[in-house]
Amino acid sequence: MKRISLLGATGSIGIQTLEVIREHPEEFGLAAITFGSNMEAGRRIIREFMPRFVSVKEQADYEKLKDEFSGEPVTFSWGEDGNIEAAVHHEADTVVNALLGSIGLVPTLKAIEAKKTVAIANKETLVTAGHLVTEAAKKHGTVLLPVDSEHSAIFQCLQGEDPASVSRLILTASGGSFRDRSRKELEGVTVEEALNHPNWSMGAKITIDSATMMNKGLEVIEAFWLFGIPYSRIDVLLHKESIIHSMAEFEDGSVKAQLGTPDMKVPIQYALTHPSRLPLKNTSRLNLWEQGKLHFSKPDFDRFKCLHFAYESGKMGGTMPAVLNAANEEAVAQFLAGRLEFLEIENRIEQALEAHSIIQNPDLEAIQHADQEARALVRSLLN
């Protein structure tokens, strides 16, 4: 049985990971969880799975849970340290990182050092410090498995292939909630409209990232680190049905694609069962007769400026992707709080990138400093 530590258990990926665990009780057990402030969902998970370790964001919530579950065989913790404790928990062999944002970086590094297999949904970690994460995984012989649907698709396409024979990666993109609108029509769009993703039901932040196409930009950088392919050979293809989850082209011209209906339980489960597969109930099956047509087009980098910023930041390397990510996290949080216009998100990111003096080959401290500085700048612009 695989014993799982699930960071971010109450979120979109967290909940779907629990569905996978629930479906295969003989294969998977839940050793530890962390979550932020959704206490109702957290309590339900504790009652159902009784994990040995639970950590929450705030100390006050930790005190409450400790009292409520006294007498149960559960240890509680809180804050950043709690995420780290869960990541290295001795009863877990696999860590699913479903945290949101660059707060996932240090727990990921600690899990790798503790030689846990890491199933990573938390793309901001790879964008912020892909070099530290991949170097650590190499050094400690730790397996890093993609959960993000595009990266899982490519990973599945690469099974049994020589990595040196890959000539191109093609990441598909839905185009998000505003894909049919011109830039002019983006003026004054509401949070509610932006949260209306055409194909996927996801957490709020990634849904906004999808609407700006920063999600795809982050995924380009994520692919660079996971698969070691240069940016000049990572393409983005608009595909509004989200049925082809991504593709890999090989040196002989063959292209392999992974397809399926949009359901994150599939890549989550694959990360937990790789290299095998298990049945998965309650997923709708792809019916291409009914589907009839699939659509493809080229993204316009002037329309989707965030995608352009991501490619440029990725190519510059060093601390630039950390700044891109942190400025984006901050600006999206402001948009979600109703404090920033949708089109201002990309302006804030551009300002943060322009203000930053890049540091090459940064250590963790330099990364964290760049992250904090970018956040502070975006906050100050609001004032």
Ligand SMILES: NC(=O)C1=CN([C@@H]2O[C@H](COP(=O)(O)OP(=O)(O)OC[C@H]3O[C@@H](n4cnc5c(N)ncnc54)[C@H](OP(=O)(O)O)[C@@H]3O)[C@@H](O)[C@H]2O)C=CC1
């Ligand atoms: N959702 C999806 O379909 C996909 C998501 N991803 C990536 O997966 C990651 C998670 O996304 P998603 O599930 O949508 O996000 P959500 O916002 O739905 O979930 C985030 C999770 O992190 C928890 N959390 C937030 N802050 C803390 C903290 N300080 N300590 C502990 N837990 C914390 C939240 O807790 P709480 O809610 O209790 O506050 C919640 O459980 C992101 O990096 C995203 O880009 C990738 C592909 C698809």
Ligand SMILES: CC(=O)[C@@H](O)[C@H](O)COP(=O)(O)O
């Ligand atoms: C499910 C998943 O992996 C998301 O990252 C998804 O890809 C978002 O859709 P977009 O293609 O609109 O960014």
Ligand SMILES: [Mn+2]
């Ligand atoms: Mn994705």
